[in-house]
Amino acid sequence: MLRMELDERDLDSGQKHQKHFERLPSVVESDTEIEKDFERLRIMNLNCHLAVLENDYLYHIALEKSERLKKAFSDVKYICMGGSPKRMYQFAHYIKEVIGLQLPIGVALQNISEESDRYAMYKIGPVISVNHGIGCPSISILLNELIKLIHYAGCKDVTFFRIGTCGGVGVEPGTIIVTSEAVDGMFRPEYRQIVLGKEQVRKTKCDEDLVNDILEIGKVHEDKDGIKKVISGKTLCANDFYEGQGRLDGAFCEYTSSEKMDFLQKCKENGVKNIEMESLCFTGLLNHAKIRGVVICVALVDRLNGDQVVSHDLNIEFQERPFKLVAKYIKKQLEKN
Numbered sequence: 001m002l003r004m005e006l007d008e009r010d011l012d013s014g015q016k017h018q019k020h021f022e023r024l025p026s027v028v029e030s031d032t033e034i035e036k037d038f039e040r041l042r043i044m045n046l047n048c049h050l051a052v053l054e055n056d057y058l059y060h061i062a063l064e065k066s067e068r069l070k071k072a073f074s075d076v077k078y079i080c081m082g083g084s085p086k087r088m089y090q091f092a093h094y095i096k097e098v099i100g101l102q103l104p105i106g107v108a109l110q111n112i113s114e115e116s117d118r119y120a121m122y123k124i125g126p127v128i129s130v131n132h133g134i135g136c137p138s139i140s141i142l143l144n145e146l147i148k149l150i151h152y153a154g155c156k157d158v159t160f161f162r163i164g165t166c167g168g169v170g171v172e173p174g175t176i177i178v179t180s181e182a183v184d185g186m187f188r189p190e191y192r193q194i195v196l197g198k199e200q201v202r203k204t205k206c207d208e209d210l211v212n213d214i215l216e217i218g219k220v221h222e223d224k225d226g227i228k229k230v231i232s233g234k235t236l237c238a239n240d241f242y243e244g245q246g247r248l249d250g251a252f253c254e255y256t257s258s259e260k261m262d263f264l265q266k267c268k269e270n271g272v273k274n275i276e277m278e279s280l281c282f283t284g285l286l287n288h289a290k291i292r293g294v295v296i297c298v299a300l301v302d303r304l305n306g307d308q309v310v311s312h313d314l315n316i317e318f319q320e321r322p323f324k325l326v327a328k329y330i331k332k333q334l335e336k337n
């Protein structure tokens, strides 16, 4: 009965695929609850099948749709992501200090997703700190599961941050770049994915107000509080660190040094300030789900001057700069509310 009602609903064009809505055999909630859930999913461009999934195991983060999950995560407002597990563990500690969260004596920050051994995730009050690994496929899996997590937990107004590293283009190492829009290697502001043999295209702009708020904080703290320079611009997202980013030091290279420099020059002319590997998927999926998000990366190298990323010690210091900026933003927002 419910299935018929939902199937016959007049879905808007972006939702046509959700017409193939199937009811699973053992549904516990009432039809009205499912209808409400369906509507919430539809509005967010999310998968309406989720409304009738009785069980959903978020395999890569080792969590499960349940009342317990709802209780534990319903207060989440900020999800901060970055490539490495160690960095996100450090961020978890850092944000804990900044927002003044006290853990009971003898209790340490726990990796919630330890069982999966894919991602390391920490919850610090309303903040989640989680690592996403390298590249779009890796961040895509995590985003899918996090978006489902916040849906199942009934979280409201969640903001996502990617706190990362990158190569700068005509940018001094140590500079923080706030992405205005992610572009692919052909300067298209589109996240392209093959779905059922067809190319699906999603827009890749970062939330403009959020970008401006972060830039504003950057201006106030520039050259102090360990933040240094903060700029904004387009981010080129590559599928590889070496050939994909026009490096001359990969195992493969079938272009000349001047062809590489011509390409980097073209990046500059197109407004590209930095190159990394996740911004297309991050912005593409969040935009599609109508969720606010921004990419904030520190440049480890100026690609106009070279390819090698060397000093680990300096990079550790650099990696903390986006932490500081994001933590200031989160603290300011929490103080407002």
Ligand SMILES: O=P(O)(O)O[C@@H]1C[C@H](O)[C@@H](CO)O1
Pocket: 082, 083, 084, 133, 134, 135, 163, 164, 165, 166, 241, 276, 277, 278
């Ligand atoms: O957030 P991180 O620093 O992991 O992001 C960049 C892009 C790639 O994932 C990786 C390549 O070294 O660094």
Ligand SMILES: O=c1cc[nH]c(=O)[nH]1
Pocket: 165, 166, 167, 168, 241, 245, 275, 276, 277, 300, 301, 309
């Ligand atoms: O050059 C760089 C540095 C960090 N991450 C990248 O993807 N590229």
